[in-house]
Amino acid sequence: MSSMPTAIEKQVYKVIGKHVYANLDQIDSRYLSNMDALAKLVGEAAKIGKLHIIEMSAKKFSPMHGFDGGVSIIAILEESHIALHTWPESDYATVDIYTCGVDGDPDASLEYILAKLKPKSYKVFKADRGN
Amino acid sequence: MSSMPTAIEKQVYKVIGKHVYANLDQIDSRYLSNMDALAKLVGEAAKIGKLHIIEMSAKKFSPMHGFDGGVSIIAILEESHIALHTWPESDYATVDIYTCGVDGDPDASLEYILAKLKPKSYKVFKADRGN
Numbered sequence A, B: 001m002s003s004m005p006t007a008i009e010k011q012v013y014k015v016i017g018k019h020v021y022a023n024l025d026q027i028d029s030r031y032l033s034n035m036d037a038l039a040k041l042v043g044e045a046a047k048i049g050k051l052h053i054i055e056m057s058a059k060k061f062s063p064m065h066g067f068d069g070g071v072s073i074i075a076i077l078e079e080s081h082i083a084l085h086t087w088p089e090s091d092y093a094t095v096d097i098y099t100c101g102v103d104g105d106p107d108a109s110l111e112y113i114l115a116k117l118k119p120k121s122y123k124v125f126k127a128d129r130g131n
Helices: A035-048 A106-117 B035-048 B106-117
Strands: A017-025 A053-060 A071-077 A080-087 A092-100 A121-128 B017-025 B053-060 B071-077 B080-087 B092-100 B121-128
Touching: A017 A106, A017 B017, A035 A053, A035 A071, A035 A080, A035 A106, A053 B053, A053 B071, A071 B053, A071 B071, A071 B080, A080 B071, A080 B080, A080 B092, A092 A106, A092 B080, A092 B092, B017 B106, B035 B053, B035 B071, B035 B080, B035 B106, B092 B106
Parallel strands: none
Antiparallel strands: A017 A092, A017 A121, A053 A071, A071 A080, A080 A092, B017 B092, B017 B121, B053 B071, B071 B080, B080 B092
């Protein structure tokens, strides 16, 4: 007499997690220290990517090496998060757009940010954050 | 007579950007929907990594597929950000720890989170976010 193994399986719902992030060199200098402009940009980029902001936090840092302070903008999304950081003393910025679900288009959000910040050079990376 | 090219160089300060992120399967279920416990965990992980939280945002989402809601915790750091998301219906979580500067130890922060969340399996990734 043989006994069959009992399979008790928990249903696992698939998480679709799309994370695009970029390092941007020599962006439009008008944005580097402009917290309000960067917060507005993140809001617009979210909309273009069909992403929904629940809460946005913005912080301007102290001046460094004689340059105006950098900025961090972080948005909690219904679909995960957007994070944008700038370093005026290095003429540098980075952006992360991380979305879950199938509806959001983080690539469109990133394209919008690139079009506005106009980096002279940049690198884009993609990560699968799903299960 | 020859003329030497004139080099007008703008000094660019080096940005050290360390980003570690992880996808965690089957974490300790007591954490999945527990916003307060996850916020506390992020606070402790920041401290262990010598990171300084400026502002922390926490959001608990609506129930999904009969499971209690997921949680997003986002901390703006003096050194960039930490983001933690959970999906109870998928027994899944992800974490991002992104630091600038040489002093922070994001690996130590991640190790602490892994030790607490105890995922049955996980993947860790590292990205250079410097210029």
